[in-house]
Amino acid sequence: MANALIAIEERLYAQAGAPDGDTWRDYRVLARFQETGEVVSFLVHPADGSPPPSRPGQYVSVQVQLPDGSRQIRQYSLSGGRADALQFTVKRIDGEPDGVVSHHLHHHVHDGDTLRLSAPFGDITLDDRDTPVLLASAGIGCTPMNAMLTQLAATGARRQVIAIHADRSQRSHAFRTELDQLVAKLPNATAHVWYEHPEGPWPADRTGLIDLATVPVPPHTTAYLCGPLPFMRAARSQLLGLGVRAADIHYEVFGPDLWIGQPENRAKRS
Ligand SMILES: Cc1cc2nc3c(=O)[nH]c(=O)nc-3n(C[C@H](O)[C@H](O)[C@H](O)COP(=O)(O)OP(=O)(O)OC[C@H]3O[C@@H](n4cnc5c(N)ncnc54)[C@H](O)[C@@H]3O)c2cc1C
Incomplete structure (x- = not known):
């Protein structure tokens, strides 16, 4: 061993x-x-x-x-x-x-x-397939998603991209401008943003907590999640309900992975 x-x-x-x-x-x-x-x-x-x-x-x-x-x-x-x-x-x-x-x-x-x-490490990385990809983040969890969107735009990806973000308000939403710009560069991408307490420089698309049932999630979607645990729990169970395979849902935790210890989530992190 x-x-x-x-x-x-x-x-x-x-x-x-x-x-x-x-x-x-x-x-x-x-x-x-x-x-x-x-x-x-x-x-x-x-x-x-x-x-x-x-x-x-x-x-x-x-x-x-x-x-x-x-x-x-x-x-x-x-x-x-x-x-x-x-x-x-x-x-x-x-x-x-x-x-x-x-x-x-x-x-x-x-x-x-x-x-x-240190050198960059970590194995929750964007795959290079051409199947649909869903990037869902909340709060500062937008950081790896911004890197993934940047890469998709830089490589001219034609795959379907669904970018989802939840934040407290417009004021706390980092990379909002980049989100719009990167999605606009991709031929098959859409962005869906939720604000819990809308307040700030641009109109709120949607208010309250995320509801992925209102977003088109096509078959064979691979999902990447990053954000606070309650957000990831909700996003994961909504995605499972929409037919996304557990093995196709990947997530990054910004701290000790307390999620993996829970029996229903073992073997989900890939
Ligand atoms: C893989 C990974 C990626 C990450 N990516 C990002 C990223 O892109 N952006 C980002 O901002 N963060 C990211 N993080 C989180 C980041 O690593 C830090 O955990 C975060 O910045 C907090 O560090 P800190 O030193 O400021 O806080 P710390 O000093 O570590 O404190 C953290 C919390 O513990 C509390 N605390 C500390 N000491 C005590 C005490 N004695 N009693 C009670 N409470 C206490 C503090 O009040 C605070 O709320 C990532 C983490 C991981 C594991």
Whole structure:
């Protein structure tokens, strides 16, 4: 068992271009973009060459040095951006206490600064089939979906794309403009957006919580979900009710996967 796991890990490092197991590299912050009041994107480029290969849906680990000298690491999904750089997007976690790394990134990391990043990892990645694909996100779960839509648009995909997003309001919706622009570039794509408490610069398409029964979900759809667990639970059961196969529903959890421990969900994450 140990040998099998070590071999898998070695293969992952080799695929990431780091056969010695050291995937950490210094990246320069090329730009930061304020997406919403509480969401910022960082466009970064390796200090010593070109970005490693990545696939939409993957994430990087970001290592920060805090003012007290300690080091903390958090994961952030790649969120699209440019082909010659990596972009990740961070929601500031306000609370008691405030989120350590998200606050550090928001308040102390600016253009020209250096960040230490791992190579991109993760196996919830967009397939390259031509069957319909449904991308459903809520809140900051839009980050991997924006990367997937960017890739679909960049490759001129002709497959049917159904982009679904749920947010508190227009004000908290990151990548709203990108969603419209990317969907407009795709010949067979539609976007469906729900706001729980509509408030903000553009009219609400739909209000309340998502209801996928109101969205055309064609046969042979592959679905990717990302967002808070209650959202993913609702989306998954609605998709199952619409005939999407459990094996075709993939999801990313932004934290420990508490879902997988529940018997009815075992073996669903692929
Ligand atoms: C695969 C993956 C991809 C991800 N992608 C993204 C992404 O694209 N964008 C994004 O914004 N995030 C993403 N995340 C989440 C991200 O990694 C961090 O978890 C998030 O930014 C919070 O980190 P933090 O250091 O700011 O918060 P932390 O300091 O880790 O705190 C998290 C929460 O715990 C609470 N807390 C902390 N200490 C205590 C305590 N002692 N008692 C009670 N409560 C406490 C805080 O109040 C806060 O609510 C992803 C996570 C994973 C696993």
